[in-house]
Amino acid sequence: MRLTPEKLSGEGDDAGLIHFIDTAFKGRSGPERVGVAVSGGGDSMALLHLAWRWARLADVKIEAVTVDHGLRPAAADEAQMVAAYCRTLHVPHTTLKWDGTTATGNLAAAGRSARYRLIGAWAAERAITGVLLGHTVDDIAETFLMRLARKSGVDGLSMMDVNFEREGIRWARPLWQQERADLRDYLRRHEVDWVDDPTNEDETYDRPKARKALDVLAPLGITRESLKTVGMNMMTARSALDHYAEVESRRLVRFEGGDVIIKTRCVPPVPQEIERRLLVAALRFVGGGAYAPRSDALLELDTALMQGKSHTLAGCLVTSDRDEMRIAREFNAVKGHEVALGHVWDNRWQILGTPATKATVRALGAAITQVPDWRETGLPRASLMASPAVFRGDWLISAPVAGLKNGFDARIVADYASFLLSR
């Protein structure tokens, strides 16, 4: 917090809003340079204007950024509108372009993660360590209803984090308690223009439907405010589960090579939900997936294991015996992946050793036949085939996990425990 109540009192009715910006990165001293993610819509234009007022009072540098997703013809004009308005405020502005035409699958999700990635890299280049986002209580309530429709559990119904880390920087949503309509009033009072994204009104999309549903639900007392409170209650429940999963992971989880082994028969028994969390974290830690696998995919895995079969899921090979479940990397999922020595391989392995020219790292694969002593490691052949090895062309130099060191070693740079918390 940088501003004193005296300084804020000069801002009249808007003092409260500016205070939210001032305390956005709570609990720690705020970043010295702050980014503002501005789409051109009402919420983020209000955020920009408030951040600009705050920056002048607090003597902090801000910069604005807009991502042009290239998905709507008007997107480029919107970015230009934001740029022009930033010029009037003397706030530096950058437009980042994303070529969404090559994306597959869920376009909205791909666009969102591209946005975080692009803005993260933009911020890092400028020594900006914190970025503000313009989510409002309307976004929180609409997301809640959309998740209800998808039959989400505690995690999905939890309110979005107000402060979080991603792409190596801090993000904050200082307007999470504000209503969209109030921010529109703010903009009108300060004569700031904004653009209304036509997809916000298009009821073929879920979000506009959720927006409309909120009006229908109001007579029942289901409001933005009440859904926010339920979301916060879910958040409290989620952090209790996170805590319990972390405690149980110390009792039930161990690591062998790159594999995660989870004890499945234990006294006292572990609740099914905790076991699910340990498994999902293991699948993401080993397989590198950004999200938890869907619940029906987890069910299929469970059925296969009960029938004594191994099963592949999320880039992992899962096997089990009476007491344990082993989550190993699936060789087929990594066999084409190759990096120069010195780079992180498969999102989590680092090879340590003397730099060697033209050496690359890829999965050991069939070259395991050149490692006579691999059985001494006690690790399954399939796990070792998916482990990192150093090659020069086809010549195997080192397979550290399989026991052929030749001056090299391998270590895991990812942290399993962090996957118990991130989702």
Ligand SMILES: Nc1ncnc2c1ncn2[C@@H]1O[C@H](COP(=O)(O)OP(=O)(O)OP(=O)(O)O)[C@@H](O)[C@H]1O
């Ligand atoms: N194209 C964009 N360029 C820069 N910032 C953006 C852009 N789109 C959204 N943002 C930022 O994200 C905030 C939320 O926007 P919006 O609700 O449209 O995104 P979303 O994809 O639904 O986000 P989430 O899924 O994280 O809720 C905006 O207020 C703004 O700060």
